Amino acid sequence: MTLPSIPHVDVESVDQFDRLIGAGATAMAGWRVQSVDLTRRTADLLGLKPMGSVFLGCALEEKADAWVRDGGGLVFPAIPELPFDAYRGRLYDADELYAGLEHGYDATPDAQIYAWSRQREEKDDTSRTLAAALHDHAIADALTELPNDKRWVGVMGGHGVLRGDANYRAAVLLGRTLTRAGRTVVTGGGPGAMEAANLGASLAAYDDAALESAVAELAAVPSFRPSIGAWASVGLAVRSRYPGDGGVSIPTWFYGHEPPNVFAGSIAKYFSNAQREDVLLGRARGGIVYLTGAAGTVQEIFQAVTPNYYGDPATQIPLILVGTDYWTTQLPVWPLLQCLAAEHPMPLHLVDTIDEAASLIS
Incomplete structure (x- = not known):
């Protein structure tokens, strides 16, 4: 016996709830109500059939709570004494x-x-x-729920790249170039090369003079060490002066000593680094560009290589390493990648400039 499918409806605000009521809703089957204060909507709730609904961390009056539970809905209560909302319905900024x-x-x-x-x-x-x-x-x-009309391109690189140096500026230019080409830039969300790529995406609508001004202002506080506060403050000041959508970042509190950069328009911050890595690499279907980095960047390279190696060629994505000397001599990742590609052909590229990298993104 095949059960009929029930349309899924996300309700993430009182306004959304009110619109459904205004449209004549009589039942809540398929509703997923996330972290909404409905204490003033008890009368409306009592007029709806609860069967098949799920309430996640919502504020409900006792009568409404009992109505939902007794009518076949599920109520997951808010978890007390947390510094975050476990059922939040939107990303961070x-x-x-x-x-x-x-x-x-x-x-x-x-x-x-x-x-x-x-x-x-x-x-x-x-x-x-x-x-x-x-x-x-x-x-x-x-x-x-983010728009997927543009292909996402990952930009990976080390958190230790200092604001204002040549590698930082190259990552800024890469982020801007990709965004101007109609791609959505997605990074690991931290400082260094990741911040630079999100900054470049946010400056896509600005000229070279604005880019140079922004980078120069940021260079006054080149690192998040020793003061995250000073580092973030100058970033917020630059963002207010040059507002723009810096793409997406997917950071993690696993690396909590690395603060999230302020330039991404949407921040999907996770507790689980493993889940975050999987999501980050899985969403970058337009390809991934690897700038210079250390252990974290190397891990991300091979984590992306694995599905390319074992997967269907039709699902492979281009992986582009920037810096021939770095990836062949300083951290000799490229020779090993060539050995793997000899057994299972993959779209792997080693280039020296961000222009070359951008030209390889389809």
Whole structure:
């Protein structure tokens, strides 16, 4: 027996709920209501059939809560004493993660959530593990709701690249070039090369003078060490002066000592680094450009090589390493990639300039 499919409806705000009521809804089958305060909508809820609905971390009056449960709906209660919403219905942005920065980085939600994650690791508390997993599920769901009319191109590279140096500026130009070519830039979301690529994407509508001005202003605080607050503050100042959509970033609190850059328009920050890596590489179907980096970048190279190596050639994506001397001598990744490609042909490229890299992106 095949059960009939029920249309899935995401309800992530009171306004969305009100529009459904206004459109004459009588039942909530298939509704997924995420983190919405419905304490003033009890009368409306009592007029709807709850069977097949799911309420995730919503605020409900006792009568409404009982109505949903007794009518066949599921109610997942909010988890108390968390510095984040485990059922959030949208991605982060820099303003949310850095709220309160004027009082120091430790006062921001980003820092407080990282501190919470470290406590979870120390206490090995199942409820905390569940909260983190629910949060990451919500982030993954929100990520799927981003527009996919443009191909996503990943830009990977080291967090240690200093603002203002040649490698940083090259990554800025790469991000701008890809965005102008109609691609969505997606990075690992941290400082260094990742920040530079998101910055370049945000400057796609600006001329060279604006780009040089932005990079020069950022170079006054070249690193997030020793002060994340100063590093983020100058970034926010540049972003306010040159507003633009810097693409997508997918950072993680696993590397909580690396703060998220402020230039991505959408920030999908995860607790689980493994899940974050898988999502990041899986979404970059337009190809991945690897700038110079260290262990994290090397890991990302081989994590992307694996599905290319074993997968159907039709699903392979181009992987482009920038820096011939770096990837053949300093970190000799390229010779090993050539050995793998000799057994299973893959679209692998080694180039020296960002213009060459951009030209290889379909």
